[in-house]
């Protein structure tokens with residue numbers, strides 16, 4: 157069985173973060189593992205509190221996994237602070253996993269800062285160059301390159317080029333927050349590609365970004381090319397949103413196991 161490791165934050169409500177990642181790996185038939193960076197007390201309405209784990213225990217989790225198990229792909233989500241980012245970068249340089257999908261999580265849908273503002277530069281300097289692909293949403297793309305208001309596909313393409321120049325092997329800017337269809341723009345230094353699905357009208361989109369990036373990691377773990385992996389992941393998130401769950405009073409989670417209910 158292929159394996160994937162998520163390095164991210166825990167979401168107590170189960171729809172985003174580590175929990176979404178492990179569900180996504182399982183839904184793809186990939187064996188999931190987790191390194192917890194931070195614990196959030198969170199539900200579908202808000203993030204109540206966040207407690208970061210120490211760089212020491214983050215490093216120890218990474219050593220425990222990599223010293224024993226072959227990791228076919230890594231997904232990075234909420235990394236929270238410069239100390240955490242430092243040890244994650246150091247261990248990835250040491251263990252050299254083949255694929256690293258970096259979701260540069262910054263702010264929750266409910267508006268809470270999941271990446272401390274002072275950690276933005278560490279993320280750019282230390283993690284972006286290690287990424288096989290980085291998957292910012294529009295807001296995160298703007299923050300990575302200090303650009304204001306990306307509102308068009310052309311704007312997304314320009315931003316993808318600028319983010320590519322920061323060192324990742326490829327960039328996928330997610331257009332989930334634009335009007336109209338859900339169009340994501342890919343750039344790998346050679347060519348642009350767009351991945352498009354029809355927009356689904358629902359408020360239940362908690363954890364869509366986490367789910368997409370761990371689906372990409374799952375497909376990469378199984379040996380697909382990056383473009384194939386993104387295509388497969390985009391179809392998966394579409395299904396998971398189409399069957400999303402009205403759980404909780406706020407923005408409910410996607411349905412990671414929608415394929416079980418589709419027949």
Ligand SMILES: Nc1ncnc2c1ncn2[C@@H]1O[C@H](COP(=O)(O)OP(=O)(O)OP(=O)(O)O)[C@@H](O)[C@H]1O
Pocket residue numbers: 172263264265292293294330331332333338339340353354355356357358361362363364365366367368390393394397
């Ligand atoms: N209503 C929707 N209908 C269809 N696809 C959507 C919808 N909303 C988002 N998507 C798709 O879901 C994926 C995640 O995009 P989104 O922009 O929501 O990520 P995000 O903001 O990082 O999510 P998160 O809240 O988890 O951080 C993208 O492929 C996007 O195009």
Ligand SMILES: Cc1ncc(CO)c(N)n1
Pocket residue numbers: 164165166167172173174196198233234261263264265270363365366
């Ligand atoms: C722990 C965690 N990671 C990522 C997200 C994405 O917004 C979230 N809400 N919570």
